[in-house]
Amino acid sequence: MVAADIRLTCKNLIRGKNVVIGDEEAHFRFPGGVRIDVGTLILGDNVEIGRQVEIKGPYVELGNNVKIGSNVVIDVRERLEVGADSTIQHNCEIRGRMVKIGQRFRMLDYARIGGGSCFESLSSFQCGDDCHLGLRGFINTARPVLLGDEVGLGTDTKIYTHGAYASVLDGKPVQWGPVTIGDRCWLPGATVLPGITIERDSVIGAGSVVTRDVSARTLVAGSPAKKVRDLVPLSPLEKTATIEQLLRDFTKVTGYHAPQDFTIRDATIGVPVRDTETVIDLSAKTIRGERSDLVDQLLTHLRRYGIRIRRV
Numbered sequence: 441m442v443a444a445d446i447r448l449t450c451k452n453l454i455r456g457k458n459v460v461i462g463d464e465e466a467h468f469r470f471p472g473g474v475r476i477d478v479g480t481l482i483l484g485d486n487v488e489i490g491r492q493v494e495i496k497g498p499y500v501e502l503g504n505n506v507k508i509g510s511n512v513v514i515d516v517r518e519r520l521e522v523g524a525d526s527t528i529q530h531n532c533e534i535r536g537r538m539v540k541i542g543q544r545f546r547m548l549d550y551a552r553i554g555g556g557s558c559f560e561s562l563s564s565f566q567c568g569d570d571c572h573l574g575l576r577g578f579i580n581t582a583r584p585v586l587l588g589d590e591v592g593l594g595t596d597t598k599i600y601t602h603g604a605y606a607s608v609l610d611g612k613p614v615q616w617g618p619v620t621i622g623d624r625c626w627l628p629g630a631t632v633l634p635g636i637t638i639e640r641d642s643v644i645g646a647g648s649v650v651t652r653d654v655s656a657r658t659l660v661a662g663s664p665a666k667k668v669r670d671l672v673p674l675s676p677l678e679k680t681a682t683i684e685q686l687l688r689d690f691t692k693v694t695g696y697h698a699p700q701d702f703t704i705r706d707a708t709i710g711v712p713v714r715d716t717e718t719v720i721d722l723s724a725k726t727i728r729g730e731r732s733d734l735v736d737q738l739l740t741h742l743r744r745y746g747i748r749i750r751r752v
Contacts, residue, residue: 445472456485456504467491470510484524517559523569536581542569550576557582557602567591570748584618588640590748591621594628601634641671679707690741696734711735725749
């Protein structure tokens with residue numbers, strides 16, 4: 441479905457099923473108007489694009505079930521790829537040269553990717569699957585930014601690859617450098633300066649300023665950020681105890697069943713669904729079996745503790 445006041449210009453268009461552009465019903469708070477000027481445009485199944493949206497670039501590919509909110513600006517000079525099941529909410533901006541986003545990406549309201557020098561030849565942005573850019577988050581891509589899988593950038597988190605204002609000829613500091621963040625890192629409201637590498641499974645304390653590299657499985661905090669402690673994986677017994685506590689908390693919050701109604705085997709949870717059992721594997725982060733309201737509520741509860749489950 442294409443609503444009124446839509447202008448779409450492209451040389452090559454590949455469109456999947458159930459594509460919706462400028463839906464007035466779903467985006468009634470925003471005036472109309474969508475402008476898409478793209479060389480090659482590939483839209484997967486069930487793509488939704490809101491109103492007051494501008495998309496420009498020689499190549500744009502949106503995977504299946506991608507949702508783009510209203511008042512969004514996308515201006516990518518070489519190539520943009522957005523993986524399946526990703527959401528870009530209202531009032532966001534994506535600008536740059538090469539932007540490649542993995543599956544199940546979530547970009548919340550007023551977040552920005554781009555910033556100063558983002559159209560220059562050294563600019564690029566790439567992230568893996570299941571990444572999150574929170575409310576008012578900002579990623580400057582004057583130099584390459586690379587995020588692994590399951591990287592969470594919380595509300596007001598800022599990543600800079602270029603820092604300067606006063607003249608370098610006056611002896612003032614100027615910084616340029618790429619930023620790399622490994623798998624399963626969490627940065628709630630932090631600031632990362634140019635040239636930093638944060639290795640996998642690390643956590644940056646809220647409000648911290650990262651001025652030096654962070655090694656794997658480390659908690660750092662402060663301004664400048666300093667090591668607080670190592671992050672040690674739980675033992676099998678500790679994992680089981682933690683799962684039991686999660687289920688107790690779940691039953692208190694939702695009133696669904698009692699903890700003994702669930703079956704715990706190693707790092708899996710068996711959930712009763714009618715006359716069968718749905719199995720949630722917390723190590724592989726997968727689910728097998730039927731869905732139900734109980735299963736969906738539990739998956740939401742687990743996600744709030746950073747445990748994201750994918751159906752196999």
